[in-house]
Amino acid sequence: xxxxxxxxMPFLDILGVLVNIxxxxxxxxxxxxWMLHYKIMTVHNKYAEKFMEILKAITEPVYARIRKKVPxxxxxxxxxxxxxxxxIFISSFITHxxxxxEQYM
Numbered sequence: 001x002x003x004x005x006x007x008x009m010p011f012l013d014i015l016g017v018l019v020n021i022x023x024x025x026x027x028x029x030x031x032x033x034w035m036l037h038y039k040i041m042t043v044h045n046k047y048a049e050k051f052m053e054i055l056k057a058i059t060e061p062v063y064a065r066i067r068k069k070v071p072x073x074x075x076x077x078x079x080x081x082x083x084x085x086x087x088i089f090i091s092s093f094i095t096h097x098x099x100x101x102e103q104y105m
Contacts, residue, residue: 005105
C-alpha cells in the first residue's frame with residue numbers, strides 16, 4: 001500500500017464507523033416509532049422524552065430532505081426506510097473503496 005492509501009484508509013475507517021452509527025440511530029428511531037404507534041411504550045418518562053428529542057434532532061434534518069423527494073404512499077411515510085437503503089449503499093461503497101485502495105494503492 002502506498003502513501004496515498006496510508007493517508008486515506010484512516011479517513012475511510014472513521015467515515016465507515018460514523019455511517020454505521022447513523023444506521024443504528026435511524027434503526028432505533030424506526031423501532032421506537034413503531035413501539036409508540038402500537039402503544040407498547042409511552043414517552044411520559046422525562047428520560048424517554050429527552051431521548052426522543054435527541055433522536056429527532058439527529059434524524060430530522062435528513063428526513064426533511066428525503067421527505068421533499070419521496071411522497072407518502074397511502075398515507076405512510078417511507079423516508080426512514082429510504083434513508084436506511086441509502087446508508088447501506090454508502091456503507092457498501094466505503095467498504096469496496098477501502099478494499100480497492102488496499103489492493104491498488
